[in-house]
Structures are given as C-alpha cells and as structure tokens.
Amino acid sequence: FGQYKGHGEPHESEPIMTWPLMILGAFSVGIGWVNMPGIYTGFTDWLGTRTLYINEHHPEGANWFEATEWEVALPGLAAAFIGIGIGWLLFSKDAETQAARDTFRIPGLYPLLEHKYYIDDFYLWIVGLIKGPIARGIDWINSYVIDATVNAVGLSMAALGKFVYGGLDQRGIDLAVNAMAGAAGGSGGLLRRLQTGRVQQYAGAFILGAVALVIGFALFR
Numbered sequence: 001f002g003q004y005k006g007h008g009e010p011h012e013s014e015p016i017m018t019w020p021l022m023i024l025g026a027f028s029v030g031i032g033w034v035n036m037p038g039i040y041t042g043f044t045d046w047l048g049t050r051t052l053y054i055n056e057h058h059p060e061g062a063n064w065f066e067a068t069e070w071e072v073a074l075p076g077l078a079a080a081f082i083g084i085g086i087g088w089l090l091f092s093k094d095a096e097t098q099a100a101r102d103t104f105r106i107p108g109l110y111p112l113l114e115h116k117y118y119i120d121d122f123y124l125w126i127v128g129l130i131k132g133p134i135a136r137g138i139d140w141i142n143s144y145v146i147d148a149t150v151n152a153v154g155l156s157m158a159a160l161g162k163f164v165y166g167g168l169d170q171r172g173i174d175l176a177v178n179a180m181a182g183a184a185g186g187s188g189g190l191l192r193r194l195q196t197g198r199v200q201q202y203a204g205a206f207i208l209g210a211v212a213l214v215i216g217f218a219l220f221r
Contacts, residue, residue: 012018035043090106105111115121 033040035041112118
C-alpha cells in the first residue's frame with residue numbers, strides 16, 4: 001500500500017512464470033463451479049466415476065441453494081473475510097520510508113518468532129537453575145574424592161619409598177654387601193701374612209700337608 005519508497009524498481013516476472021500462475025489462478029477461481037449440484041454436472045458425467053448423478057445423490061439438488069451446506073460454507077467465508085480485514089488493518093498503513101515498512105512488527109506474534117518461541121530462553125533458564133548445584137557437586141567430588149585419592153596414593157608411595165631406601169637398601173642390601181666386603185678384606189689380610197715369600201716355608205708346608213694326607217689315608221681307609 002502507498003507509494004513505493006524502495007531503492008529498486010518494481011517489475012513483473014517473465015511470461016514463463018506469469019502465464020502458469022494465471023492459468024492456475026483461473027482454475028482456482030472457476031474450478032468450484034464445475035460439478036456444482038443444480039448448475040452443472042457434466043464433469044462427473046464425462047469422468048463416469050460415479051453411478052449416481054449429483055442431482056440423484058441430492059434429491060433436493062434441483063435447487064443449488066437448498067443443496068448447499070451453509071453451516072459449513074458460512075463459517076469458512078466468515079474466516080476468509082476476517083483474515084482479509086485483519087490483513088488490511090495491519091498492512092494498509094503507509095510509512096515514510098521503505099525501511100520503516102520493513103520494520104513492521106505484529107504485536108505479540110513478532111516477538112514470539114524473533115525469540116524462536118523462547119525455547120533458547122527457557123533452555124538457558126533451566127541451565128541456570130541446575131548448573132550451580134551441578135558445579136558445586138563436581139567441585140566437592142574433585143576436592144574430597146579425586147584429590148583425596150591422589151594425595152593418599154602419593155603419601156603411600158612416599159612412605160613406601162622411604163621404607164625401601166632406608167630399610168631394605170641401606171640396612172639390608174648395603175649392610176650385607178659391606179659385611180661381605182669386610183669379610184673379604186679380613187680374610188685377605190690373614191692370607192697375606194701367610195705369604196712370606198720364603199721357599200723353605202712353602203716346602204715345609206707342602207711336606208706337612210703330604211704327611212697329613214698319608215696319615216689320614218692310613219687311618220680312615
């Protein structure tokens with residue numbers, strides 16, 4: 001409605017688009033008159049899909065006014081005219097600019113569509129209600145369950161390490177190795193005293209050993 005205030009030039013579509021639309025529009029307007037009881041039933045006669053003619057199916061069909069179900073037709077017509085009236089009231093008012101026309105909003109309906117039926121708002125409201133308790137619960141589990149478990153394992157491993165190092169390694173393995181080393185050193189010192197480097201002592205020891213073997217062989221054979 002009103003004078004066009006846009007930047008582009010309005011124009012009609014190409015015939016390849018307008019002609020099919022006009023044909024469909026003509027059928028939409030006139031198709032209701034085809035096969036109307038009391039006026040024309042040639043379409044039904046031509047198709048031959050029904051055994052009874054419209055006038056035979058509606059004995060009162062000789063008068064189309066009486067054959068019309070006005071309790072169904074009138075509410076439909078009323079709804080159509082009401083819709084046309086509402087559209088006229090909403091869109092008949094002109095605006096100074098095309099931008100002002102484009103920003104037209106239907107009260108109540110436009111905010112509902114703009115906020116996408118408030119589904120996101122409802123979702124965020126629900127999340128706001130439950131995210132606090134969930135976050136506090138997760139924080140409690142993290143602090144008193146997960147962290148406590150990790151700390152307990154860490155303390156246990158530290159105590160086990162001290163026991164292995166101080167008890168087994170230092171007082172067990174190292175002590176045994178040191179004792180063996182001391183014994184080896186002491187026995188080496190004793191054996192070193194026996195090694196005087198004198199051949200006479202070695203020969204005497206050899207003879208004494210041979211005599212001991214002979215005596216032992218003679219006694220225990």
